Amino acid sequence: MKQLIIIGGGAAGFFLASNVKSSKWKIKILEQAKNPLQKLKISGGGRCNLTHACFSAKKLVKYYPRGSKELISVFNHFQPSDTFEWFSQKGVDLKIESDHRVFPQSDSSQTIIDTFLQETQKNNIEINYNSKVINIKNINNKFEIATTENKFFADALVIATGSSQKMWDIIHHQLGHNIIKPVPSLFTFLCSDKLLSNLQGISFPEAEIHIPSLKIKEFGPILITHWGLSGPAVLKLSSWSARELFKLDYKFILRINWISETFDRVREELFIEKIKNSKKSIYALKIYNLTQRFWNNLLYSLQIKDKKLADLSKKDINKIAEALTNTQLQINGKNTHKDEFVTAGGVDLKEIDFRTMQSKLIPNLYFAGEVLNIDALTGGFNFQACWSEAYIISQYINSN
Numbered sequence: 001m002k003q004l005i006i007i008g009g010g011a012a013g014f015f016l017a018s019n020v021k022s023s024k025w026k027i028k029i030l031e032q033a034k035n036p037l038q039k040l041k042i043s044g045g046g047r048c049n050l051t052h053a054c055f056s057a058k059k060l061v062k063y064y065p066r067g068s069k070e071l072i073s074v075f076n077h078f079q080p081s082d083t084f085e086w087f088s089q090k091g092v093d094l095k096i097e098s099d100h101r102v103f104p105q106s107d108s109s110q111t112i113i114d115t116f117l118q119e120t121q122k123n124n125i126e127i128n129y130n131s132k133v134i135n136i137k138n139i140n141n142k143f144e145i146a147t148t149e150n151k152f153f154a155d156a157l158v159i160a161t162g163s164s165q166k167m168w169d170i171i172h173h174q175l176g177h178n179i180i181k182p183v184p185s186l187f188t189f190l191c192s193d194k195l196l197s198n199l200q201g202i203s204f205p206e207a208e209i210h211i212p213s214l215k216i217k218e219f220g221p222i223l224i225t226h227w228g229l230s231g232p233a234v235l236k237l238s239s240w241s242a243r244e245l246f247k248l249d250y251k252f253i254l255r256i257n258w259i260s261e262t263f264d265r266v267r268e269e270l271f272i273e274k275i276k277n278s279k280k281s282i283y284a285l286k287i288y289n290l291t292q293r294f295w296n297n298l299l300y301s302l303q304i305k306d307k308k309l310a311d312l313s314k315k316d317i318n319k320i321a322e323a324l325t326n327t328q329l330q331i332n333g334k335n336t337h338k339d340e341f342v343t344a345g346g347v348d349l350k351e352i353d354f355r356t357m358q359s360k361l362i363p364n365l366y367f368a369g370e371v372l373n374i375d376a377l378t379g380g381f382n383f384q385a386c387w388s389e390a391y392i393i394s395q396y397i398n399s400n
């Protein structure tokens, strides 16, 4: 029997091991931790957002700032509809939420962990915990793998070690693969501007955010937090511009159109209000569903005193329209988005054959998951890439 070793007992490693069913292979997972699937356990706030209800490979790849071109063929083999089918065959009911994220009905990541543990047990997979790999030698396209305690030999090797810098060093120095410099992705923005003070929890469903120095824009909901800004539009921007923002050391000017309206339309609206409600105080004005707390802060930051709408000058109106459609904030850093974060960077995709996920440099060496230079927006896409890549390897191993 041939020996397959999977380094990394995370999402990709376990999905692969759950799908390898071959009498020709003995399979072993080497996992450095004392428990499996630790990241999956805390994923999606403990609920595990395991895929996204998007069933076209062409549409799906648009959610991957890195890897979209390569993933087309991968998703043509195994995509979210297959993920649904796979879990339903294992007796796991899934549910689609209104934003198309998919979770187990149980709302618990433990359901997914239990499923993988059952499947790997059925497939007689040997799982070695507390087995940290510290060296890999390629000996004529077979592998000698050293952990802190033992040595193992493999006819085929899968590296599924997620975002481990030490493993990237081994992959580069021992196996000769190019590693695209890893940088964080999916983070929120730190901002200490007074405009945001005491506004945590307030969201803007249709905002437009813009980084002029990078000429990039994003639309969608944003949320004021106690450290700055979060929400889907911020996370999307952090993902698409992960490398550029790293180069800026996460210090940049962000422009926000809180309501996705034009300056001229807002100005017109304010002039109409001035005529219609001339006796009303500017502080009591209700426009664009803005919360009172935000409106107060905005007027305060513009140093517009509490006056009647009738007394608003043209300059005041221009200032308010400008602030609503083009607030300029200094971002001073990034903060972790607790529900999901990933690393952009990893094994260079040019060196991978995506028909099998095999290294183009070393036969019998495979990669899956975050170890590759593939990452996605938040919403279940990162796990979907793991499932699809691991599935492809499993099918190739099963047929060889």
Ligand SMILES: Cc1cc2nc3c(=O)[nH]c(=O)nc-3n(C[C@H](O)[C@H](O)[C@H](O)COP(=O)(O)OP(=O)(O)OC[C@H]3O[C@@H](n4cnc5c(N)ncnc54)[C@H](O)[C@@H]3O)c2cc1C
Binding pocket: 007, 008, 009, 010, 011, 012, 013, 030, 031, 032, 033, 036, 037, 038, 039, 040, 042, 043, 044, 045, 048, 049, 050, 051, 131, 132, 133, 134, 160, 161, 162, 163, 164, 166, 167, 338, 339, 340, 341, 342, 368, 369, 370, 371, 379, 380, 381, 382, 383, 384, 386
């Ligand atoms: C807080 C958080 C929440 C998230 N939520 C979601 C979500 O809801 N949906 C989603 O799609 N994505 C989510 N993600 C991203 C997702 O978790 C990752 O994309 C995914 O886990 C990557 O899987 P992987 O198998 O490549 O790596 P991992 O799951 O990180 O597994 C790698 C494994 O390799 C082991 N390992 C590393 N080095 C060695 C070594 N030298 N020797 C032996 N073992 C080693 C590690 O201990 C680990 O168990 C989240 C991420 C975080 C941090």
